[in-house]
Amino acid sequence: MEQQQSLNELPKTYDCxxxxxxxxxxxxxxxxxxxxxxRTGKSFSIVMPPxxxxxxxxxxxxxxxxTQDALIRFYRMKGHTTLFLPGTDHxxxxxxxxxxxxxxxxxxxxxxxxxxxAFIKKIWEWKETYGNIINKQxxxxxxxxDWNYFTFTMDPSSNxxxxxAFVSLYQEGLIYRDEYIVNWDTELQSAISDAEVEHVEVKGxxxxxxxxxxxxSDHLIVATTRPETVLGDTAICVNPKDERxxxxxxxxxxxxxxxxxxxIIADEYVDMEFGTGCLKVTPGHDFNDFExxxxxxxxxxxxxxxxxxxxxxxxxxxxxKCKPAREKFVKTLEELGLLVDVQDHVHMVGxxxxxxxVIEPLVSKQxxxxxQEMAKxxxxxxxxxxxxxxxxxxxxxxxxxxxxPKNWCISRQLWWGHRxxxxxxxxxxxxxxxxxxxxxxxxxxATNIQQDPDVLDTWFSSGLxxxxxxxxxxxxxxxEKKFSTFFPxxxxxxxxxxxxxxxxxMMMFSLKFTNQIPFHHVYIHAIVxxxxxxxxxxxxGNGIDPLEMIQKYGADALRFTLAAGSGYNxxxxxxxxxxxxxxxxxxxxxxxxxxxxxxxxxASLSFDKQTLDHHEKWILSELxxxxxxxxxxxxxxxxxxxxxxxxxxxYDKFCSWFIELSKPILNGTDSQAKARRSTVLKYIFRQLLxxxxxxxxxxxxxxxSYLKTDAExxxxxxxxxxxxxxxxxxDLDLMGKFVETVxxxxxxxxxxxxxxxxEVSICLYVSDPELQSYFSSNKQNFSELARVRNLVINPxxxxxxxxxxxxxxxxxxxxxxxxxxxxxxITRLNKELAKVLAELMKYNKKLENPKFMENAPEEVQxxxxxxxxxxxxxxxxxxxxxxxxx
RNA sequence: GGGCGUUUAGCUCAGCUGGGAGAGCGCCACCCUUACAAGGUGGAUGUCACAUGUUCGAUCCAUGUAACGCCCACCA
Numbered sequence: 001m002e003q004q005q006s007l008n009e010l011p012k013t014y015d016c017x018x019x020x021x022x023x024x025x026x027x028x029x030x031x032x033x034x035x036x037x038x039r040t041g042k043s044f045s046i047v048m049p050p051x052x053x054x055x056x057x058x059x060x061x062x063x064x065x066x067t068q069d070a071l072i073r074f075y076r077m078k079g080h081t082t083l084f085l086p087g088t089d090h091x092x093x094x095x096x097x098x099x100x101x102x103x104x105x106x107x108x109x110x111x112x113x114x115x116x117x118a119f120i121k122k123i124w125e126w127k128e129t130y131g132n133i134i135n136k137q138x139x140x141x142x143x144x145x146d147w148n149y150f151t152f153t154m155d156p157s158s159n160x161x162x163x164x165a166f167v168s169l170y171q172e173g174l175i176y177r178d179e180y181i182v183n184w185d186t187e188l189q190s191a192i193s194d195a196e197v198e199h200v201e202v203k204g205x206x207x208x209x210x211x212x213x214x215x216x217s218d219h220l221i222v223a224t225t226r227p228e229t230v231l232g233d234t235a236i237c238v239n240p241k242d243e244r245x246x247x248x249x250x251x252x253x254x255x256x257x258x259x260x261x262x263x264i265i266a267d268e269y270v271d272m273e274f275g276t277g278c279l280k281v282t283p284g285h286d287f288n289d290f291e292x293x294x295x296x297x298x299x300x301x302x303x304x305x306x307x308x309x310x311x312x313x314x315x316x317x318x319x320x321k322c323k324p325a326r327e328k329f330v331k332t333l334e335e336l337g338l339l340v341d342v343q344d345h346v347h348m349v350g351x352x353x354x355x356x357x358v359i360e361p362l363v364s365k366q367x368x369x370x371x372q373e374m375a376k377x378x379x380x381x382x383x384x385x386x387x388x389x390x391x392x393x394x395x396x397x398x399x400x401x402x403x404x405p406k407n408w409c410i411s412r413q414l415w416w417g418h419r420x421x422x423x424x425x426x427x428x429x430x431x432x433x434x435x436x437x438x439x440x441x442x443x444x445x446a447t448n449i450q451q452d453p454d455v456l457d458t459w460f461s462s463g464l465x466x467x468x469x470x471x472x473x474x475x476x477x478x479x480e481k482k483f484s485t486f487f488p489x490x491x492x493x494x495x496x497x498x499x500x501x502x503x504x505x506m507m508m509f510s511l512k513f514t515n516q517i518p519f520h521h522v523y524i525h526a527i528v529x530x531x532x533x534x535x536x537x538x539x540x541g542n543g544i545d546p547l548e549m550i551q552k553y554g555a556d557a558l559r560f561t562l563a564a565g566s567g568y569n570x571x572x573x574x575x576x577x578x579x580x581x582x583x584x585x586x587x588x589x590x591x592x593x594x595x596x597x598x599x600x601x602x603a604s605l606s607f608d609k610q611t612l613d614h615h616e617k618w619i620l621s622e623l624x625x626x627x628x629x630x631x632x633x634x635x636x637x638x639x640x641x642x643x644x645x646x647x648x649x650x651y652d653k654f655c656s657w658f659i660e661l662s663k664p665i666l667n668g669t670d671s672q673a674k675a676r677r678s679t680v681l682k683y684i685f686r687q688l689l690x691x692x693x694x695x696x697x698x699x700x701x702x703x704x705s706y707l708k709t710d711a712e713x714x715x716x717x718x719x720x721x722x723x724x725x726x727x728x729x730x731d732l733d734l735m736g737k738f739v740e741t742v743x744x745x746x747x748x749x750x751x752x753x754x755x756x757x758x759e760v761s762i763c764l765y766v767s768d769p770e771l772q773s774y775f776s777s778n779k780q781n782f783s784e785l786a787r788v789r790n791l792v793i794n795p796x797x798x799x800x801x802x803x804x805x806x807x808x809x810x811x812x813x814x815x816x817x818x819x820x821x822x823x824x825x826i827t828r829l830n831k832e833l834a835k836v837l838a839e840l841m842k843y844n845k846k847l848e849n850p851k852f853m854e855n856a857p858e859e860v861q862x863x864x865x866x867x868x869x870x871x872x873x874x875x876x877x878x879x880x881x882x883x884x885x886x
Numbered sequence: 887g888g889g890c891g892u893u894u895a896g897c898u899c900a901g902c903u904g905g906g907a908g909a910g911c912g913c914c915a916c917c918c919u920u921a922c923a924a925g926g927u928g929g930a931u932g933u934c935a936c937a938u939g940u941u942c943g944a945u946c947c948a949u950g951u952a953a954c955g956c957c958c959a960c961c962a
Contacts, residue, residue: 223962271961279962288960396890573898581911584924595921750928756917851942860905
């Protein structure tokens with residue numbers, strides 16, 4: 001038995017809170033989020049980008065979840081075996097920083113006071129307490145991943161993957177250790193990768209400094225933006241072609257203040273045009289100078305400590321940070337008469353993307369991954385469309401990164417993360433990478449071994465993520481987790497800001513280790529901004545909290561809003577008013593159901609195609625078109641189109657017209673027609689619930705529970721409508737004309753200042769006999785929808801006292817006892833006439849143009865001709881009407 | 887400095903490699919009509935950034951200009 005409810009049992013507004021509670025646990029406990037057997041033989045899987053454990057859900061996550069969950073639900077309904085893989089990220093730097101701050105605030109202790117082991121324990125404790133907040137928030141959004149697959153990037157399985165990958169890359173010689181100049185973050189006291197450095201415009205100065213030449217009273221002038229690094233200079237460099245300095249090449253200069261003697265060398269790198277054409281070379285603190293130093297075998301002098309203060313090379317400046325050191329040093333130069341000039345200068349300076357402080361280039365021993373080969377393969381895979389980006393234009397960003405890849409600095413001087421599995425024997429100095437925790441040297445058996453103290457860049461484990469989630473590299477686990485079914489995954493959904501960080505690295509690792517791409521598609525969604533287009537940030541206080549919105553408007557409304565704003569755009573400016581608007585839409589669906597629910601007693605589940613009436617054929621045709629369009633737009637990640645399509649079907653077709661046109665039948669006496677109409681209403685409504693489900697899972701599940709049969713399962717696993725079974729073009733055409741005519745009657749009513757309940761008399765002039773008989777048979781509908789009391793079609797004389805609206809196919813006259821505001825009406829008609837005439841002129845001109853007739857394709861000519869004919873009719877009819885008013 | 891992108895109604899954006907511009911929200915007016923005031927009906931608004939070119943025809947193609955945005959880059 002179907003559940004039946006009468007109108008007054010159902011509240012007028014939809015209660016989203018109850019439905020959300022009820023249905024999420026039903027889905028989860030009922031196993032609906034788990035992969036089920038495929039009806040299509042296809043599989044569909046998405047790896048959720050793991051949010052940081054430090055995280056609170058923000059709108060970016062909400063958008064992530066919405067689009068991914070909509071896709072998962074869509075393909076599940078289409079019959080693919082689907083898997084949505086959830087997890088969280090340990091986010092090395094961010095998490096360590098949060099806990100360090102917490103410990104400092106609460107106990108006034110640093111991580112060093114705790115010691116490595118104890119501090120890591122502290123982070124784990126913190127993670128257990130706060131790390132799962134985000135899961136609850138994901139549930140609130142209605143996300144339906146298979147929670148059994150939940151993985152944390154520091155889980156043993158993930159560590160196993162990381163170590164496996166590391167060891168094999170190490171053994172292949174791709175991971176190497178080198179003294180190299182790196183981006184040093186003095187706050188984190190760690191190296192960071194090139195990708196983590198942001199260049200920010202900074203106002204500084206160019207200082208011109210005299211360097212005396214040894215054995216002469218002469219000097220050179222050198223320009224620099226960082227005078228304090230003079231103390232680390234090990235050469236002066238000029239361009240070999242620079243005639244001004246030819247005679248100095250090979251001579252010796254004296255570095256001011258510290259009085260070090262350094263050679264004057266020549267290198268093509270130096271730009272003769274810039275500054276004085278003389279470059280001071282500081283291999284220890286400048287990326288280019290480092291390269292020059294290598295070419296010329298210059299010594300490297302490191303003048304900085306790890307915390308960014310000057311070391312003993314700083315002399316008097318020892319212990320000072322760079323900025324005060326600079327000021328003091330400049331003063332000294334001035335006193336010595338060596339400062340020639342200071343000019344304001346704006347330049348770009350690297351800052352840490354986490355710490356936001358100035359990055360110091362520093363030479364230190366770090367681990368690097370040689371990515372040259374891997375990058376090439378990752379590049380190729382997208383170039384030849386093995387992996388495709390949506391929208392395609394993002395491929396450029398991806399290519400830009402992989403075309404000239406720099407080797408990746410993967411070591412971080414942190415404690416929180418995957419520790420580098422490289423050991424050194426203290427006895428025989430043997431170094432090796434180990435899959436598991438080592439306890440003795442494999443060569444000399446000594447137990448006095450030491451593991452490298454550094455941890456890996458967080459993105460190292462992230463790069464392996466899709467593989468890790470599915471059990472790689474353990475064969476047994478891969479089988480359990482159905483690696484072969486779900487890898488490569490179907491689509492990666494993410495923001496454009498991590499194409500380099502993440503997408504490229506996953507591509508590289510996956511191709512390297514599995515010879516497969518990690519995902520077939522990459523859908524890059526917009527960045528959520530506030531309604532003014534500004535990035536949401538704590539400092540601006542313009543963030544919109546998803547949970548607050550869910551509480552206020554419901555998860556379905558938020559999801560629909562985000563999906564409707566998501567296509568191929570790069571920004572999504574979110575205004576809470578829009579969420580409210582879509583909340584209203586959800587409520588509309590609810591009320592449409594309330595209407596139907598009171599007429600279900602005679603509805604059955606199927607109907608005979610032969611007995612359908614005109615309006616039924618029409619709405620079924622509209623449904624068919626909607627189905628086709630929904631499937632097409634979902635396949636291309638055009639969620640904006642999908643949402644618009646279903647919105648317009650529900651609102652503008654189903655509610656505004658079909659329900660309205662059903663009222664006379666349902667309240668009438670023809671029981672056969674009643675039964676048929678309620679059956680069709682129910683059929684359409686059930687279909688639209690399925691179409692809508694991926695975006696608004698809760699309300700559709702709620703309403704489906706009232707409309708389903710006992711044998712049917714939840715809507716979340718019903719078959720998604722795919723075929724357009726209904727196509728009645730004549731009914732679409734006639735209905736279109738009916739809608740247009742009713743609308744024009746309504747317009748005339750408003751222009752005559754009539755109240756909604758006032759009844760009117762209408763004359764229609766229709767030349768097409770088919771349309772004429774169609775209108776005659778629809779008299780009752782005109783009466784219902786426009787309160788037409790008296791409808792006359794083609795009377796011999798046009799009504800004298802009337803206002804009129806000429807359409808292409810029909811002239812509409814609204815008869816008035818005493819025509820008020822006739823002047824207004826004439827003005828409107830004249831305006832209309834001018835518009836139509838202008839348009840008509842354009843068509844006439846075209847048809848008179850021999851070149852148009854020669855070149856334009858036939859179908860265009862036909863269209864122009866028919867438009868011209870229609871417009872001429874309208875012109876004629878407006879002119880006649882105007883004449884009658886005179 | 888290099889590259890990419892954007893510029894269409896007050897706002898957010900659609901516009902299928904060319905045939906005279908659309909949606910949602912907002913706005914205005916009138917309505918508590920028996921699914922829904924979280925509602926109904928109707929309405930207004932655009933030199934499609936600018937200039938030139940190609941074409942019978944340009945919002946769409948080409949070139950240039952301007953504004954904005956993003957990414958990359960070591961110019962001392």
